[in-house]
Amino acid sequence: MNGLPARRLLLVHAHPDDESINNGVTMAKYAAEGAHVALVTCTLGEEGEVIPPALAHLAPDRDDTLGAHRVGELAAAMKELGVTDHRFLGGPGRFRDSGMMGAEQNHRPGAFWSAEVDEAAAYLVEIIRELRPQVLVTYDPDGGYGHPDHIQAHRVATRAAELAAETTYRRDLGDPHEIRKVYWNRVPRSAVEEGFERLRAAGAAVPFPGVASPQDVPGVVADERITAEIGDEDGRDDFVRAKAAAMRAHATQIAVDGPFFALSNDLAQPLFAREYYELVAGEPGAAEGERERDLFAGVPA
Numbered sequence: 001m002n003g004l005p006a007r008r009l010l011l012v013h014a015h016p017d018d019e020s021i022n023n024g025v026t027m028a029k030y031a032a033e034g035a036h037v038a039l040v041t042c043t044l045g046e047e048g049e050v051i052p053p054a055l056a057h058l059a060p061d062r063d064d065t066l067g068a069h070r071v072g073e074l075a076a077a078m079k080e081l082g083v084t085d086h087r088f089l090g091g092p093g094r095f096r097d098s099g100m101m102g103a104e105q106n107h108r109p110g111a112f113w114s115a116e117v118d119e120a121a122a123y124l125v126e127i128i129r130e131l132r133p134q135v136l137v138t139y140d141p142d143g144g145y146g147h148p149d150h151i152q153a154h155r156v157a158t159r160a161a162e163l164a165a166e167t168t169y170r171r172d173l174g175d176p177h178e179i180r181k182v183y184w185n186r187v188p189r190s191a192v193e194e195g196f197e198r199l200r201a202a203g204a205a206v207p208f209p210g211v212a213s214p215q216d217v218p219g220v221v222a223d224e225r226i227t228a229e230i231g232d233e234d235g236r237d238d239f240v241r242a243k244a245a246a247m248r249a250h251a252t253q254i255a256v257d258g259p260f261f262a263l264s265n266d267l268a269q270p271l272f273a274r275e276y277y278e279l280v281a282g283e284p285g286a287a288e289g290e291r292e293r294d295l296f297a298g299v300p301a
């Protein structure tokens, strides 16, 4: 219909690096399988903290050039995952990182958190109607951990999916398209416990000054809520290696060491080799009580 592959996956994220941490394995897998994988990032992540001392000058309270730098990091990460379609909502710099909840940056002009949801969603409607994805991945309503840009990304993605399907909405943005399945990024409690158990077992060998706590992991829910699980199969580890490489490409934000990583707080966290999802709209493609191993399961060819 539009010259794109038969299976099309759209992911909506708040900042460069969120996609690699949450969905690196999933994106690498579907890109390798020839599906169309499209990433829409809502801000440049201008308010992030900078890990390497040599790049400290990029920070928002100094040169304020972190956004442009992170555009390059994201491009490098997408190369590692084999993803060629990555875009910024409304174009690079249209919406700015809002900082942590309660920061004065939340209400600065251009901040994503202050954007009108419908106005921001219109940019995404145009992309949805162009790419016609069957599957959408985004955050839960709390954005996984309450960051304003993550909450807003959830709202904008959810609203755009609705509007894209509406036959009377903005036909100048393309023909209506209904997304078949919508997933939220999730992590089952047992995977978090296992991950932190690995960290404890590694003890002094953990290459970071401290250890995070399970509460630092976004989107954690009871195992029963998980409906899909994606990872390397058959003893391979290609996709998790691609994920680690993609995370490493976000060098201002993430330090990766073996099966662990740390954000700017320098606290070690487990790097999850498997990624988990909760289906919130559409028909499950697995039997009741079983997890899907394919986000496109049940989607008609």
Ligand SMILES: [Zn+2]
Pocket: 014, 015, 018, 147, 150
């Ligand atoms: Zn983020």
